[in-house]
Structures are given as C-alpha cells and as structure tokens.
Amino acid sequence: MNDPVAYTVAVLALGVALYAGWHMLRDAPFSNPLFYVMGVLELVLIVLFVAGCVALGRTERDVDGVLFVSYLLTVVLIPPAAVVWGIAEKSRWGTGVVVVAMLTVSVLIIRVLGIWQGTYV
C-alpha cells in the first residue's frame, strides 16, 4: 500500500463517479457499461483488501490494524450496496446513488492511505 496505488484506485473511483454522474445528468438509469465498470472497480477493491491484509501482516511498522482492515472492508462493501439500493430506482437518482457511493469510496481510499502511513487517526 503506497501513494501510487491509493491514488490510482481513488482516481478510478472518481472516474466511475463521473461516468455515473453523466448518466444522472442525462436522466439515464443503470446501463450495462456502468454496471461492468463498477464490477471492475469492485475487483480492484477486493484485490486491494487482500493485498492490504497481506501487507499488514508483513509490515514492521505500528499500523492500527483494526481501523485499516475495517476501512478496506467497508470500501469493498459499498459498490454492491450502491447497486442494490440504486438499481430499483428508475429515475436519474438511481445512478445518483452510484455517484454518492463512488465519491465515498475515493475519500475512504485516501483515508486508508493515511491510516497506513500513520498520518490519520
């Protein structure tokens, strides 16, 4: 877990947020491309979760493990929750839910980086 990894994932989540925001502005409900893009992000987040746990086990530094793992786990759970909650809504706000969720993911990823580096408590 280092700066480039965290920022790449955060930017990826922001990109999905923009894409969902574009849907929202066009009054469009969920589309298949949006669903696939979220699927890709979800895979990336799962990999990050696993890699984060491995890195936590190896590091010599004093990282708040409970906080670190719970943030990573929360980030993994957000996209599925957004799909479940948003997909039933046929108006633009269904994808609005995805915008909210993806912005949250990118903020949380930056917090995860802070916890890893010990700069955020």
Add this chain to the structure above:
Amino acid sequence: MSEPTSHGFGRALVAVYAVFALAASARSIYQLVTKTDEAPVAYALSAVAGLVYVVATYALATDRHRLAVVTIGFELVGVLGVGLLTVLDGDLFPDATVWSQFGAGYGYVPLVLPIVGLWWLHRTRRNGRPGR
C-alpha cells in the same frame, strides 16, 4: 397521506445518510472501544450523532415521515449547537466528532445535509408533484 421519502431524489439522499450513519457510528464505536477515557463528552456525542444518522436513514428509507422530521430536526440543532460550541470553546471537545466546527472535517456536508433533508421532507409532505 404523505408521499414516500425513499423514491426519486430521496434515493440519493438515503445513500448520503447511510454513508454518514456508517461514518458517525463506526467512528464512535472505535472511539469508545479504544480510548473512552480521553474525551468522554466528545465520544458520547459521537455516539448520539451516529444514532441520529442511523434512525434518520431508516426513517427516510422506509417512508416514516414524522420520525424523519424529528431526527433530521434534531440533527440540524445538533450540528448548529455543537458547531457553535466548538468554535466558542475548543477545550470542551478535545477530540473531533462529525459535528465539530459545523462538520468541517467532512466537507461541511453535515451542515448542509439536514437542510436538504428538511427541504425534501417538506416537498414530499402531501400531494405535491412526485419528486424526480
């Protein structure tokens, strides 16, 4: 009969509330478990804030209009009161809560959220146009 609060714009609003319910209650559980003695006032307040967001999310998601008005009204009073107190007397809350400095640590969303919430409840009160 009032309109459902969980459809249209309410979908996205519930999502934002859910994020804050999670953030505030997770923060308070963490604070209470790991360092209760450091700042009991701030941590008790975090717990109250977390509970308020959880109940507000539940009320909005399940179209409980009156419960939503009460909790979101409390939320507005909370963020204004705590925000004011933290600005006037920083020593009162040595550790941050969601509502400290009017929610500055969360991009002032905690300050805007109850206002948007009450506006939405007003709009869905009765017989208005369905929220889009």
